[in-house]
Amino acid sequence: MALRLVQANIKARDDSALGRFWAQALGWGTSSSGAGATAVVPTGFVWTDPDAPVCIDCIAVPDPETVRYRAHLDLATTSAAHQADLVARLLELGATPADIGQGDVPWTVLADPEGNVFCVLEPREIYRDTGPIAAVVVDCADPRALAEFWGEATGWTVHEVTDDFATLRSARGGGPFLELLRSPGVRTARHRVHLDVVPYRGDDQASEVARLLSLGATLADVGQGNVSWTCLADPEGNEFCVLAPG
Template sequence: MSTRLACVVFDADRPRIVADFWAELLGWAVTIDRTDEVDVAAPDPDGLELALTFLSAKRAKDSKNRIHLDLASRSLDHQRVLVDRALTLGARHIDIGQGTVPWVVLADPEGNEFCVLEPREEYVDTGAVAAIVIDTHDPVRLAEFWSTASGWPIAHGSAQVAGLRSATGLGSWLEFVRTPDVKRGRNRVHLDLASFPADDPAAEVARLRAAGATQVDTNGVGGTLGLVFADPETNEFCLLRTASDYSTI
């Protein structure tokens, strides 16, 4: 069998504030609201868009995130509307060396980078989030690992960019973009995986290790929520103990 992608997790100084920003921008809803964790999900219970989880973590952001979200637009007018909405909600324009490009690079209220894309054919049916993008030195190698981890097939791959998508052809992409940037410290944004109920957790751990994962915390955080691993490029992720749990790494 396979583990599945469960959510995109953000470390946050003020989880509720940044969660509210993303809920308003995407048109999603807050589904869990606790002091140390706020979750945001698409309103369609049958949709395949991954939930966003914001966890309380007092760590200063000192470099560009290695994982970010790309937002889809239906037209150039819609792109402008999304950018204006984001700025009104507390986003700001940032320069990460993108130069002159047709997409707009912004940062949310806690400095997490994201892009509002111009209309693109490959994202017409993704929903609000076009892609979850991971910086990498080797797009194909990392795509192969995450294909094993998520169960999503590789749809395209080259030395510069590789992409996975659910076999249903619905929901956001998981994309890997070549960058020379060096990872610094623990990621402030990471992915969580969950096992399917019928699967053997020990077998899933062994399968992830065989694919190239390294277990970095055998007890998870607090020993209750999950196991923490790093992928072949040392990006942290959590394997949740149950499909409904969320991690704190």
């Protein structure tokens, strides 16, 4: 039993506008499942495909927080010229430079039009086949322990783990990495960006939720009400949702 990481869920004041930004940023398209929800997906995306890439779901909420977030996206590039061109294009689309104390680094830190911080990485061989999203990065206090949880939750392979950093990726190959970065003063407030996972076809949502609880997850109430998904938090309090399989 395992779960598929299906999307990064980003809260937004204007889901349509934010979805358009990310679609143009990634070279993807948008679709809507109803008012207040805009999905950003590549051409030919099929929700139930076990090898489908990790996508973005922009969800409208009344008052998104403007604090530093515990999760962000890293975008991949293939050359120095590609990185420079992508940064220039993102700025034209409405992104802004962001200073999070990164200092002199080879990657570029930006914020999308709603203030969500993300990074445009310099070319790295490890991300050569990830697609436009190189990694989903989550701040945490203990990367080793959290890698154990997420490895068990998703069945992903742990590629590197230290006291400061851990990286996991689907054993099926392709798609982004899940990276866990030790960060001082990790926030415990509600998160602006979280992960959505879904059982593979034929697996049971309730059974998967029970399995996650046995691994150390806890039930989370984010005001979701009566919905088809289950909101949980990982052992460090990072919220995520277990969606119903399609």
